[in-house]
Amino acid sequence: GSGGAEKGYRIPAGKGPHAVGCTDLMTGDAAEGSFLRLYYPSCDDTDTEETPWIPDKEYYQGLSDFLNVYRALGERLFQYYVGSVTCPAKSNAAFKPGEKYPLLVFSHGLGAFRTIYSAICIEMASQGFLVAAVEHRDESASATYFCKKKADSEPEEDQTSGVEKEWIYYRKLRAGEEERCLRHKQVQQRAQECIKALNLILKISSGEEVMNVLNSDFDWSHLKDSVDTSRIAVMGHSFGGATVIESLSKEIRFRCGIALDAWMLPVGDDTYQSSVQQPLLFINSEKFQWAANILKMKKLSSNDTNKKMITIKGSVHQSFPDFTFVSGEIIGKFFKLKGEIDPNEAIDICNHASLAFLQKHLSLKRDFDKWDSLVDGIGPNVISGTNIDLSPTE
Numbered sequence: 001g002s003g004g005a006e007k008g009y010r011i012p013a014g015k016g017p018h019a020v021g022c023t024d025l026m027t028g029d030a031a032e033g034s035f036l037r038l039y040y041p042s043c044d045d046t047d048t049e050e051t052p053w054i055p056d057k058e059y060y061q062g063l064s065d066f067l068n069v070y071r072a073l074g075e076r077l078f079q080y081y082v083g084s085v086t087c088p089a090k091s092n093a094a095f096k097p098g099e100k101y102p103l104l105v106f107s108h109g110l111g112a113f114r115t116i117y118s119a120i121c122i123e124m125a126s127q128g129f130l131v132a133a134v135e136h137r138d139e140s141a142s143a144t145y146f147c148k149k150k151a152d153s154e155p156e157e158d159q160t161s162g163v164e165k166e167w168i169y170y171r172k173l174r175a176g177e178e179e180r181c182l183r184h185k186q187v188q189q190r191a192q193e194c195i196k197a198l199n200l201i202l203k204i205s206s207g208e209e210v211m212n213v214l215n216s217d218f219d220w221s222h223l224k225d226s227v228d229t230s231r232i233a234v235m236g237h238s239f240g241g242a243t244v245i246e247s248l249s250k251e252i253r254f255r256c257g258i259a260l261d262a263w264m265l266p267v268g269d270d271t272y273q274s275s276v277q278q279p280l281l282f283i284n285s286e287k288f289q290w291a292a293n294i295l296k297m298k299k300l301s302s303n304d305t306n307k308k309m310i311t312i313k314g315s316v317h318q319s320f321p322d323f324t325f326v327s328g329e330i331i332g333k334f335f336k337l338k339g340e341i342d343p344n345e346a347i348d349i350c351n352h353a354s355l356a357f358l359q360k361h362l363s364l365k366r367d368f369d370k371w372d373s374l375v376d377g378i379g380p381n382v383i384s385g386t387n388i389d390l391s392p393t394e
């Protein structure tokens with residue numbers, strides 16, 4: 001059996017009115033393609049057969065590289081502890097037609113990948129969003145892959161017969177390489193990948209046929225006319241938070257953004273408030289932030305009532321990705337995957353504040369405004385602005 005994941009540590013299901021499905025989409029067979037997991041409202045609420053949380057063993061290998069653990073050891077540890085973890089969304093479940101849904105593009109953090117923010121993505125989909133969790137190919141993901149058309153497709157090559165997965169792994173900083181330079185280059189690519197994902201979903205909503213190089217029987221034509229094209233936002237964690245800022249500055253169709261514990265190093269010093277006109281919400285953890293990082297956020301959001309910052313008390317950087325739910329208490333505390341606050345409470349604050357902010361800036365016709373006070377930092381376990389002392393050290 002598995003470790004922590006077995007003892008009732010599970011990724012929380014969506015609390016909204018919709019059942020949730022998820023499916024993977026990859027277009028193009030090289031750099032210009034897109035790779036994303038779509039979480040969506042489903043009309044199939046038979047809650048059987050959830051989706052494997054981490055779909056390929058290569059992600060375990062990539063995580064081992066990222067965490068500086070021997071692959072042979074890391075792969076077995078991950079297999080043992082999280083190999084049986086599923087996420088509470090139904091794979092390729094029937095799409096719920098008949099209404100236009102707002103769209104959220106989600107950008108993962110350094111060393112992460114598209115499937116490990118499912119608690120946030122599933123909650124948003126259960127509340128009536130389409131959520132496109134992109135997988136970045138900038139070598140910041142622990143692992144990701146392209147599909148190469150096989151010349152002579154020997155089906156035994158891979159169960160997805162006819163295509164062969166070509167993996168790329170997390171690229172460590174090289175000796176003497178300047179981190180700012182690498183991360184600034186990567187954040188540009190990440191923003192382009194978010195914009196490509198947006199264009200791809202809009203293309204599908206317009207009824208155009210897309211070629212999914214992955215071998216899946218999901219019928220994308222069901223998404224015709226399903227995107228509310230005036231209600232589109234971008235969200236991301238850490239490096240993905242920097243990607244939110246870059247994406248907003250490059251693509252006005254992203255009407256607003258939510259940056260979860262943003263890592264501001266990749267954001268150019270020339271990125272001022274003027275470069276981000278859209279409303280932006282910073283949701284920070286208590287333990288990850290530091291003065292210089294916060295000051296870069298403030299430079300972007302000073303005296304702009306549409307740019308807000310809140311901090312979740314007792315939370316840590318890993319309170320946003322799913323590991324905070326699947327790890328036991330011991331491992332959770334040791335790796336700082338859990339803070340003092342209960343992981344479910346922390347993610348509820350994050351999701352409720354996000355929904356209130358999205359209702360306000362996407363003019364949604366829902367009741368998410370009941371959580372407006374959270375966006376102003378009012379409520380248990382939340383503060384307005386930051387807990388970090390910004391006074392200059394004399």
Ligand SMILES: CCN(CC)CCN(C[C@]12C[C@](c3ccc(C(F)(F)F)cc3)(C1)C2)C(=O)Cn1c(SCc2ccc(F)cc2)nc(=O)c2c1C=CC2
Nearest residue numbers: 066067068109110111112237238239240263321323335337
């Ligand atoms: C030693 C490696 N060194 C690399 C530069 C620093 C590694 N590190 C701290 C870690 C990630 C940690 C982690 C995860 C997951 C387990 C597990 F065991 F549960 F799987 C354990 C231990 C190790 C906490 C971070 O990078 C933090 N971080 C992250 S963590 C995103 C992530 C990645 C993989 C996951 F499985 C879950 C979440 N995303 C960012 O965008 C940024 C940063 C820092 C700046 C920008």
